Amino acid sequence: MKLPKTPARGTRDILPEEAKLRDEMMAIIMDTYRSYGFDRIETPAIEHLELLCQGEGGDNEKLVFKILKRGDKLKLDADNISPDDLVDMGLRYDLTVPLARYYSGHQNELPKVFKAIQTGPVWRAERPQKGRFRQFHQCDIDIIGEKSILAEIELLKASTEALEKMGFDNIQVRVNDRAILNHIAESAGVSSEQKSALFISLDKLDKLGEDGVKKDLITQGFSEETVSKVFDLISDENKDQIINDNVTKVLEALTELPGNMNVSFDPTLVRGMGYYTGPIFEFLIPDVGYALGGGGRYDEMIGKISGQSVAACGVSLGFERLVTLKLENLSENKSSAKTALITNLETDSLIDVLKLQNSLQTEKKTPISLFTRPKKLGKLLSDLQNHGFTGYVVFGENDNEIKEFS
Amino acid sequence: MKLPKTPARGTRDILPEEAKLRDEMMAIIMDTYRSYGFDRIETPAIEHLELLCQGEGGDNEKLVFKILKRGDKLKLDADNISPDDLVDMGLRYDLTVPLARYYSGHQNELPKVFKAIQTGPVWRAERPQKGRFRQFHQCDIDIIGEKSILAEIELLKASTEALEKMGFDNIQVRVNDRAILNHIAESAGVSSEQKSALFISLDKLDKLGEDGVKKDLITQGFSEETVSKVFDLISDENKDQIINDNVTKVLEALTELPGNMNVSFDPTLVRGMGYYTGPIFEFLIPDVGYALGGGGRYDEMIGKISGQSVAACGVSLGFERLVTLKLENLSENKSSAKTALITNLETDSLIDVLKLQNSLQTEKKTPISLFTRPKKLGKLLSDLQNHGFTGYVVFGENDNEIKEFS
Numbered sequence: 122m123k124l125p126k127t128p129a130r131g132t133r134d135i136l137p138e139e140a141k142l143r144d145e146m147m148a149i150i151m152d153t154y155r156s157y158g159f160d161r162i163e164t165p166a167i168e169h170l171e172l173l174c175q176g177e178g179g180d181n182e183k184l185v186f187k188i189l190k191r192g193d194k195l196k197l198d199a200d201n202i203s204p205d206d207l208v209d210m211g212l213r214y215d216l217t218v219p220l221a222r223y224y225s226g227h228q229n230e231l232p233k234v235f236k237a238i239q240t241g242p243v244w245r246a247e248r249p250q251k252g253r254f255r256q257f258h259q260c261d262i263d264i265i266g267e268k269s270i271l272a273e274i275e276l277l278k279a280s281t282e283a284l285e286k287m288g289f290d291n292i293q294v295r296v297n298d299r300a301i302l303n304h305i306a307e308s309a310g311v312s313s314e315q316k317s318a319l320f321i322s323l324d325k326l327d328k329l330g331e332d333g334v335k336k337d338l339i340t341q342g343f344s345e346e347t348v349s350k351v352f353d354l355i356s357d358e359n360k361d362q363i364i365n366d367n368v369t370k371v372l373e374a375l376t377e378l379p380g381n382m383n384v385s386f387d388p389t390l391v392r393g394m395g396y397y398t399g400p401i402f403e404f405l406i407p408d409v410g411y412a413l414g415g416g417g418r419y420d421e422m423i424g425k426i427s428g429q430s431v432a433a434c435g436v437s438l439g440f441e442r443l444v445t446l447k448l449e450n451l452s453e454n455k456s457s458a459k460t461a462l463i464t465n466l467e468t469d470s471l472i473d474v475l476k477l478q479n480s481l482q483t484e485k486k487t488p489i490s491l492f493t494r495p496k497k498l499g500k501l502l503s504d505l506q507n508h509g510f511t512g513y514v515v516f517g518e519n520d521n522e523i524k525e526f527s
Numbered sequence: 528m529k530l531p532k533t534p535a536r537g538t539r540d541i542l543p544e545e546a547k548l549r550d551e552m553m554a555i556i557m558d559t560y561r562s563y564g565f566d567r568i569e570t571p572a573i574e575h576l577e578l579l580c581q582g583e584g585g586d587n588e589k590l591v592f593k594i595l596k597r598g599d600k601l602k603l604d605a606d607n608i609s610p611d612d613l614v615d616m617g618l619r620y621d622l623t624v625p626l627a628r629y630y631s632g633h634q635n636e637l638p639k640v641f642k643a644i645q646t647g648p649v650w651r652a653e654r655p656q657k658g659r660f661r662q663f664h665q666c667d668i669d670i671i672g673e674k675s676i677l678a679e680i681e682l683l684k685a686s687t688e689a690l691e692k693m694g695f696d697n698i699q700v701r702v703n704d705r706a707i708l709n710h711i712a713e714s715a716g717v718s719s720e721q722k723s724a725l726f727i728s729l730d731k732l733d734k735l736g737e738d739g740v741k742k743d744l745i746t747q748g749f750s751e752e753t754v755s756k757v758f759d760l761i762s763d764e765n766k767d768q769i770i771n772d773n774v775t776k777v778l779e780a781l782t783e784l785p786g787n788m789n790v791s792f793d794p795t796l797v798r799g800m801g802y803y804t805g806p807i808f809e810f811l812i813p814d815v816g817y818a819l820g821g822g823g824r825y826d827e828m829i830g831k832i833s834g835q836s837v838a839a840c841g842v843s844l845g846f847e848r849l850v851t852l853k854l855e856n857l858s859e860n861k862s863s864a865k866t867a868l869i870t871n872l873e874t875d876s877l878i879d880v881l882k883l884q885n886s887l888q889t890e891k892k893t894p895i896s897l898f899t900r901p902k903k904l905g906k907l908l909s910d911l912q913n914h915g916f917t918g919y920v921v922f923g924e925n926d927n928e929i930k931e932f933s
Contacts, residue, residue, distance in 0.1 A: 124832040125575045126632035129616050132571035134629050136636060137643075140567040144557075151550075156888050158865055158896025160915075161546040165538035165662045166572065166648060167592070169531045186573070187595040189614050191652050197610070202603050207613060208595050210535050223540050226532035230542060232914035233907070234898055237543075242572060246597050256571045267899065269872055275897045278881065370877065377878045378885070426530040459564055466675055471776065472783045475684065479784070482562050490564025491681045492640055493673065501639070508638035509566075 131247070131255035137509070142451065143258075143444055146287050147240065150260060150438065153283040154238050157275060159262050161238040164219035166212055172222055173211045177396050177422055184245040185211040186255075212244035216261045217396075217422070217435060224265050225427035234266040236275075240440075252445070263435035265423065270367050272434040273400050273418065274374050280414065280436045281375075281382060284404065287443065289413070293383045293405045294375065297390035298368050299397050299417075305363065305388065309350035311343070317395075319343070319351070324391035355388040363388060367400050396422045399434075409446065414438040458487040460523050461505050461513040465494040469516050477521055481514070485523070502526075537653070537661035543915070548857065549664075549850055552693050553646065556666060556844065559689040560644050563681060565668050567644040570625035572618055578628055579617045583802050583828055590651040591617040592661075618650035622667045623802075623828070623841060630671055631833035640672040642681075646846075658851070667822075669841035671829065676773050678840040679806050679824065680780050686820065686842045687781075687788060690810060693849065695819070699789045699811045700781065703796035704774050705803050705823075711769060711794065715756035717749070723801075725749070725757070730797035761794040769794060773806055802828045805840075815852065820844040864893040866929050867911050867919040871900040875922050883927055887920070891929070908932075 128134050135143070151161070167188065174182045187208035189195065195207065213219050216239045224235065240260040247253060262279065264272040277294060284292050302323075306316045322337045329337060331352065338348045354363055364386050375384045392401045392415055401417030416436035424430035460481065464474045474491070481489045494515065495501050502513060505526075512525040534540050541549070557567070573594065580588045593614035595601065601613065619625050622645045630641065646666040653659060668685065670678040683700060690698050708729075712722045728743045735743060737758065744754045760769055770792050781790045798807045798821055805824030812819060822842035830836040866887065870880045880897070887895045900921065901907050908919060911932075918931040 124578055124581060124628070124631075126628060126832060128571050128628075128632075129573050129575050132573055134571070134633065135569035136633065137566035137568055140569055143569075144567060156894050158867070158894040158916075160543035161550060162543055163541035163546055163549075165534050165540070167535050167538055167650070167662060169535050172530055175530060186597075186616075188618075189593040189595050189610065191592075195610060197608050202608075204595065204601060204603065210592075212594075222530070222532060222534075225530075226534075227540065227542065233910050236896060244573070256573060269899050271870070271872060271897050271899050274877070274881070374877045374881060378881055426532060461564070464677070466677060471677075471680070471780045475680070475780060475784055478563075478684075488562050488564040490642060491677050493675050493677050504639050510564075 131249035133254055133256075139444065139448060142447055146440075146443060146447065147260070149286045150283045150440075151238065151240075153286055154262055154279055157236070157279040159236040159238045159279070161240070162220075162223060163241070164213070164216070164223050164239065166242065166244075167210045168213050168219055168222070170208060170211045172218060172426075173214065175218075175425070177425070178214060178218060179393065179395050181214040181245060184247055185214055186244050186246050187211045214245050215243055216241065216259050216437075217263070217419070220261070220263055220265075220435075221423045221426050221433075224423055224431070224433075228427065228429075232266075234264065237261075237263050237265070239263070254441070258440045260438045260440040261435055263433060265433045266431055267434070268420075268432040270370050270400070272432070273367070273371055273402070276416065276434060276436045277371065277375060277384075277402060278378070280416075280438060281404065283438070284413065284443075287447070289406055289443070289446075291383065291406055292413075293385070293407070294402055295385060295387040295390050295405065296368050296371055296400060296402045297387055298365055298400045300399065301363055301365055301368065301388055302391065304365075305351060305354045308354060309347045311347060311351075315343070320391045321393075323351075323355075323389050324393070326389045360386060360388065371400065371402075392417060402436075404438075411442060412439065413442055413446075456509050456511065458485070458511045459509055460485070460487060460489050461492050461501075461510050462489050462516065463492045463494050463498070463501070463513055464516045474516050477514075477516065481523070537655035539660055539662075545850070545854060548853055552846075552849060552853065553666070555692045556646075556689045556846075557644065559692055560668055560685055563642070563685040565642040565644045565685070567646070568626075568629060569647070570619070570622070570629050570645070572648065572650075573616045574619050574625055574628070576614060576617045578624060578832075579620065581624075581831070583831070584620060584624060585799065585801050587620040587651060590653055591620055592650050592652050593617045620651050621649055622647065622665050622843075623669070623825070626667070626669055626671075626841075627829045627832050627839075630829055630837070630839075634833065634835075638672075640670065643667075643669050643671070645669070660847070664846045666844045666846040667841055669839060671839045672837055673840070674826075674838040676776050676806070678838070679773070679777055679808070682822065682840060682842045683777065683781060683790075683808060684784070686844060687810065689844070690819065690849075693853070695812055695849070695852075697789065697812055698819075699791070699813070700808055701791060701793040701796050701811065702774050702777055702806060702808045703793055704771055704806045706805065707769055707771055707774070707794055708797065710771075711757060711760045714760060715753045717753060717757075721749070726797045727799075729757075729761075729795050730799070732795045766792060766794065777806065777808075798823060808842075810844075817848060818845065819848055819852075862915050862917065864891070864917045865915055866891070866893060866895050867898050867907075867916050868895050868922065869898045869900050869904070869907070869919060870922045880922050883920075883922065887929070 173185050188210040190209050242256050243259050244256050375382045396419040397417040398420045399418030403415035404413040418434040420432050478489050512523045579591050594616040596615050649665050650662050778790050781788045802825040803823040804826045807823030809821035810819045824840040826838050884895050918929045
């Protein structure tokens with residue numbers, strides 16, 4: 122039997138160089154979030170199917186990887202088997218739905234205002250395509266129990282600071298509010314049933330342009346009058362008319378901070394997920410055609426599980442996108458020191474070799490790694506140099522001094 | 528519809544206090560392993576079923592969570608459906624099988640001697656019971672491509688150092704060699720087919736005692752002569768006769784290092800997994816009834832996938848067990864500084880509040896987290912104190928100095 126060497130379809134392996142970068146980036150994110158008092162939590166990758174498919178996840182609910190029942194529970198002899206009879210759990214497609222369950226179950230063990238970090242893999246059974254994978258890492262912070270705009274501001278401050286510390290410059294923050302979107306729809310005479318169609322179309326302004334979206338709306342049956350009213354309301358001249366108090370406060374607070382953050386009101390920002398109820402936001406950098414992260418307020422979602430309404434607001438960084446951007450711009454010469462200690466097991470005193478390893482690790486504060494001396498030393502040395510080693514010691518030679526690769 | 532608040536059966540949520548401890552412990556492990564030149568890699572949680580069920584995983588292969596096929600690939604209308612027709616992937620049950628696939632697929636991109644760290648969740652569909660979960664974290668290091676005992680020594684040195692740095696004292700390392708086990712079996716006249724039965728029985732010496740194991744072997748059809756020969760060979764007087772060169776070298780090297788590690792030869796150590804081919808080892812501490820980790824050499828496993836035989840040796844730390852031990856011995860008073868900055872949004876200048884947060888974060892190098900001032904300040908303060916905060920500032924009061932909770 123020939124066994125597979127490639128990862129399962131739509132998933133990927135991560136090589137050492139990328140793993141190192143991921144660890145460095147994740148450490149910056151975690152340190153920044155912790156400096157704002159956020160605490161990390163963990164939920165399992167496997168969740169109840171009824172939780173994953175409750176209706177809050179939009180299209181993601183169609184993309185759940187489902188787990189086959191086991192043992193006696195799996196019944197294949199019935200006449201009419203439906204796929205739902207065969208499965209009892211699924212892999213989480215995001216970290217927000219599990220967070221809502223977690224908070225509902227542990228409310229009494231958590232502070233009234235709870236600031237959570239959650240980071241880990243999520244899975245979606247999408248058709249594999251370039252740059253889109255079926256397992257990817259999410260990185261979320263959420264504030265639960267804070268009704269005021271203080272939550273939005275702290276989330277945006279912490280997450281843009283993390284982006285800056287990772288070396289992303291010129292971050293633009295776009296802010297909108299579901300309340301403003303509703304106001305636009307209502308002022309233009311759009312019925313409640315038609316609202317989401319309007320918002321979904323508006324969300325495509327980046328791609329389709331104004332004319333494209335107008336055409337799209339007309340095709341969907343919106344009247345010319347409604348469409349022109351909508352575009353009148355979101356025009357630059359009228360932005361001051363439709364902006365609300367919450368968005369104004371966010372803009373003021375963040376703009377005046379050191380760093381002069383580029384924060385702006387964008388009445389066309391929609392953000393797909395159905396569960397947002399208030400302010401929503403997105404991070405962009407110039408010349409990159411996709412958002413680096415985003416989030417918003419979702420005051421009704423947790424109540425659906427816990428039975429008690431509770432305020433909630435969150436930001437998710439697009440970790441895979443950030444890593445991809447960094448990898449593209451990674452300079453070659455930034456590898457940190459790493460030394461090979463090469464020993465001839467036949468002739469060297471192994472104990473002395475190990476003691477030298479210890480003392481070099483302590484003195485140099487860099488990795489020192491053991492290798493046996495092969496017949497062709499040069500071959501080993503060039504292999505080491507090709508794989509991130511910056512120098513070597515051949516035990517007993519050169520006074521055991523580190524020789525740097527040139 | 529009532530949605531579940533508890534995690535799926537056999538899985539668990541991790542609360543902030545434990546997550547913090549896990550992060551601290553993992554950071555020590557990673558720093559130690561990196562100081563020996565190990566590089567982290569990642570493999571996906573989802574793997575090909577044919578890889579997971581190839582025969583190398585022993586009983587774990589029966590415990591794979593299998594993923595239902597999707598869309599057109601799922602065919603339920605056939606006459607004889609078997610469970611295997613319904614699934615196309617599974618969740619990994621360990622990190623070694625995925626590592627073997629990873630190395631086989633990326634060999635040309637990796638150094639000849641490759642030192643890998645892999646850490647992440649694995650899943651096993653075991654019957655849930657106290658302390659045993661269906662998702663748990665593994666933490667492995669492996670050296671691939673090093674035939675000599677240098678691999679075993681560096682793995683043991685790095686992993687016992689990590690255990691010590693996490694605060695585990697009196698670590699005992701038990702070492703054996705599959706070659707010694709084979710020698711015992713052959714010298715006692717045990718046939719190749721009976722070998723595993725002998726080894727599995729020997730592995731129970733801890734639990735059953737000498738008399739129990741003897742009885743167990745006789746019941747299984749081993750002759751009294753064979754059993755007495757086996758126990759003669761593994762008796763303390765004869766240990767020197769059966770120990771081999773590899774084990775001797777490991778004991779010498781590690782015993783003479785600073786730290787005076789407690790390393791001993793244990794001819795009864797077996798370690799379940801079928802794939803070991805050479806030295807095997809296990810970490811224990813007194814008064815704890817289970818191993819904290821272990822590993823060994825498995826020179827044949829990767830070749831089954833890559834087609835090319837390659838030496839390999841690994842150590843796995845029982846991360847969940849280590850966390851459990853630490854949690855049981857956690858002293859109450861070790862929470863690090865964390866300050867709440869409390870603001871009245873109606874009256875305070877939000878910008879000044881944010882600037883104070885910034886400057887306190889920088890000056891004090893501790894987390895500073897924003898909270899709105901409620902009507903009952905005392906209630907907020909006691910909630911904060913109950914959840915790990917060590918002090919607070921009410922903006923504009925007490926010269927904005929931090930007031931420590933007493």
